[in-house]
Amino acid sequence: MHDLDEFTVTDAVIAQMQDTPSDRLREIMDAAVRHLHAFARDVKLTPEEWLLGIGFMTEIGKTCTASRQETILLSDVLGLSAMVNALHAKTSLEKATDASLLGPFYRETAPHLKLGDSIAALPDAPELVFYGQIRNAAGAGVAHAMVQVWQTDAHGFYDMQLHGQEKMDHRAVFTTDAEGRFHFRTVRPLGYYIPMDGPVGRLVLAQKRHGCRPAHIHFLVGAEGYRELVTSVYFADDPYIDSDTVFGVSKSLIVSPAPDPHSPCPELEAIHYDFTLSLAGADGDSRVGADPSRLVGAQIDHVG
Ligand code: BEZ
Ligand code: FE
Numbered sequence: 001m002h003d004l005d006e007f008t009v010t011d012a013v014i015a016q017m018q019d020t021p022s023d024r025l026r027e028i029m030d031a032a033v034r035h036l037h038a039f040a041r042d043v044k045l046t047p048e049e050w051l052l053g054i055g056f057m058t059e060i061g062k063t064c065t066a067s068r069q070e071t072i073l074l075s076d077v078l079g080l081s082a083m084v085n086a087l088h089a090k091t092s093l094e095k096a097t098d099a100s101l102l103g104p105f106y107r108e109t110a111p112h113l114k115l116g117d118s119i120a121a122l123p124d125a126p127e128l129v130f131y132g133q134i135r136n137a138a139g140a141g142v143a144h145a146m147v148q149v150w151q152t153d154a155h156g157f158y159d160m161q162l163h164g165q166e167k168m169d170h171r172a173v174f175t176t177d178a179e180g181r182f183h184f185r186t187v188r189p190l191g192y193y194i195p196m197d198g199p200v201g202r203l204v205l206a207q208k209r210h211g212c213r214p215a216h217i218h219f220l221v222g223a224e225g226y227r228e229l230v231t232s233v234y235f236a237d238d239p240y241i242d243s244d245t246v247f248g249v250s251k252s253l254i255v256s257p258a259p260d261p262h263s264p265c266p267e268l269e270a271i272h273y274d275f276t277l278s279l280a281g282a283d284g285d286s287r288v289g290a291d292p293s294r295l296v297g298a299q300i301d302h303v304g
Pocket of ligand 2: 103105216218
C-alpha cells in the first residue's frame with residue numbers, strides 16, 4: 001500500500017481493472033485512464049472545472065434523443081470521428097475512396113428510388129445530375145451495389161430538421177445496374193451550421209469557431225463481399241471548404257458541378273464521381289455513427 005498521489009492513483013486504477021475478461025476492453029480502459037489522468041495532471045484540473053466538465057457531459061446526455069445524437073456531435077467537433085475513420089482506413093485490404101463522416105442525419109429507412117429519379121420531392125432550385133460507378137479496386141463495376149444518399153435541401157436543412165420523423169426528403173437508396181453505374185437528380189445542397197442549440201454548440205461558440213460545414217452530399221455504399229464505404233462529396237466553391245467544423249473534407253472528395261455532354265442528363269449540370277470499394281476483411285462496421293434511434297440503450301460491456 002502506498003500513499004495516493006497524482007501518479008500512484010493511476011497505477012491503483014489500472015491494477016483494479018486487471019481482471020477485465022475482455023482483453024480489448026482492458027486495453028481500451030487502461031489507455032483511457034492513463035490518458036485521462038495525464039490530461040488532468042497537464043492542465044492541473046481544479047474541482048470547479050471538473051464539475052463544469054461533468055455538467056457539460058450531463059447536458060450532452062440529456063440532449064440525446066431518438067432523433068438527436070449530441071455525443072456523436074461532440075466526437076465530430078473534437079476530430080475524434082475523423083480520427084477513427086483515418087485509423088479504420090489504414091486497415092483496409094485495398095485502397096478505397098476516402099471515408100468521411102456519417103453525421104447525425106443518416107436514417108436507415110430512406111425510400112428506394114429508381115436510377116435517374118430525383119431525391120428532392122419538390123426541387124425548388126436548379127437540378128443537378130449526379131452520376132458515377134461503384135468499382136472494385138481493380139476498376140471493375142460492382143453490379144447491384146446499394147448506394148444510400150442524403151443531403152440538405154437547397155436552403156441547408158435536412159428533412160428531419162424541418163419535418164421531424166414525419167417525412168423523408170433529399171434522401172434515397174439506389175441499386176447500381178449490371179455495370180455498377182448509378183445516377184440520380186437532385187438540387188445543390190447548402191452548407192449549414194451543425195446543431196448549435198445544445199452543449200456542443202455552446203462549446204464551439206466559446207471557442208470562436210464558426211460552426212459550419214461546407215455543402216456536401218453523403219453516401220453510404222455497400223455490396224456483398226466489400227467493406228462498407230461511408231463518405232461524402234464536398235462542393236469546391238463553398239466558403240467553408242477549408243475549415244469544416246467536423247473535419248470531414250479530404251482533397252479527393254471535392255467536386256464541382258459542370259456542364260457534361262457525357263452525363264445521363266446532358267441538359268443539367270453534372271457531378272461525375274466514381275467510388276472505389278475495398279474487399280471486406282474480417283473486421284466489423286465502418287460507421288462512426290448511426291441512425292440516432294439505434295443508439296438508445298447501447299451497452300459498453302459489449303466491447304470485445
Ligand atoms: C453531417 O454532415 O450531416 C454532419 C456531420 C457531423 C456533424 C454534424 C452534421
Ligand atoms: Fe451532412
